Amino acid sequence: MPWLSLVRRGDWLVAFIGAMLCALSFALAWQSGVAEKAIVRRGGEIFAELELSRDRQIEVAGPLGITTIAVSKGRVRVVSDPGQHQYCVRQGWLERAGEIAICAPNQVSVQIAGRKEPYDSLSY
Amino acid sequence: MTRSVIRLITTPEDHRIARLAAAAIGLALIDAAIPLPLPGVKPGLSNIVTLIVLARFGWGTAAWVSGLRVIAGGILLGHLLSPGFFMSLTGAVVSLFVLAGAIHLPRRWFGPISWSVLAAFAHIAGQLLLARLWLIPHDGLFLLVPVFAVAALVFGIINGLIAARLLADPSFINTGTPHV
Numbered sequence: 001m002p003w004l005s006l007v008r009r010g011d012w013l014v015a016f017i018g019a020m021l022c023a024l025s026f027a028l029a030w031q032s033g034v035a036e037k038a039i040v041r042r043g044g045e046i047f048a049e050l051e052l053s054r055d056r057q058i059e060v061a062g063p064l065g066i067t068t069i070a071v072s073k074g075r076v077r078v079v080s081d082p083g084q085h086q087y088c089v090r091q092g093w094l095e096r097a098g099e100i101a102i103c104a105p106n107q108v109s110v111q112i113a114g115r116k117e118p119y120d121s122l123s124y
Numbered sequence: 125m126t127r128s129v130i131r132l133i134t135t136p137e138d139h140r141i142a143r144l145a146a147a148a149i150g151l152a153l154i155d156a157a158i159p160l161p162l163p164g165v166k167p168g169l170s171n172i173v174t175l176i177v178l179a180r181f182g183w184g185t186a187a188w189v190s191g192l193r194v195i196a197g198g199i200l201l202g203h204l205l206s207p208g209f210f211m212s213l214t215g216a217v218v219s220l221f222v223l224a225g226a227i228h229l230p231r232r233w234f235g236p237i238s239w240s241v242l243a244a245f246a247h248i249a250g251q252l253l254l255a256r257l258w259l260i261p262h263d264g265l266f267l268l269v270p271v272f273a274v275a276a277l278v279f280g281i282i283n284g285l286i287a288a289r290l291l292a293d294p295s296f297i298n299t300g301t302p303h304v
Binding site for chain 2: 025
């Protein structure tokens with residue numbers, strides 16, 4: 001008995017919708033590709049690039065002392081900083097592409113780099 | 125010394141369920157023995173039995189066979205009450221819910237292949253949800269969705285074809301029916 005005769009018309013429809021779902025899932029899941037990164041800068045130079053998919057903590061030595069930066073669950077934050085105002089620490093978790101925390105006194109910044117950055121420069 | 129005999133009253137329906145469940149459990153063991161690269165991707169051969177039971181004896185019997193297969197399979201494979209067992213249970217329960225709706229589709233157009241594909245997608249959807257909520261609470265899990273979706277489609281069609289073929293085979297008509 002030929003196998004094809006077992007397939008009814010609606011079965012073709014269901015299989016086709018299934019195939020569409022598969023194609024859609026590929027498009028949705030894999031469009032963003034590689035994991036996002038956080039870029040740590042010290043004095044304007046790139047100090048480290050941290051994969052947001054891997055939890056870790058690093059220490060950056062600046063002119064004032066050590067700034068601690070931690071990655072957890074796809075987010076990044078400044079844990080501690082020797083600066084006076086603690087602006088970058090109080091900014092909390094950064095999770096979207098383009099977000100940045102700048103610890104100006106210690107010349108350390110951390111920024112989330114996405115595939116598409118909303119802008120690459122600002123001018124006045 | 126008195127001998128006490130505990131006699132369970134079983135109906136022909138019970139015998140039928142037991143026999144079919146045994147067939148499903150056997151296939152589940154074969155399923156587990158097939159090496160595949162990714163955990164969670166399995167052919168789901170025992171669902172062929174579920175589909176045949178569904179077509180021939182209705183949803184209630186299919187639910188019994190499926191449930192017994194999950195529990196007895198869990199005991200035999202040694203993962204009873206482990207995360208793998210709950211994944212299996214969730215998949216079976218969600219599939220049965222979808223099948224309850226799918227059997228009401230007009231038979232002229234929708235056969236076991238449709239049921240199989242629908243149930244396979246329901247199966248992975250349920251399992252992914254459980255995995256996301258409980259086992260791996262991270263959105264990175266959804267990167268695996270395409271792999272599971274393709275597996276569901278392919279194995280759903282294959283299992284459905286096998287079930288449809290067996291149901292259409294005249295020499296198969298009498299197996300699985302009660303002769304107690």
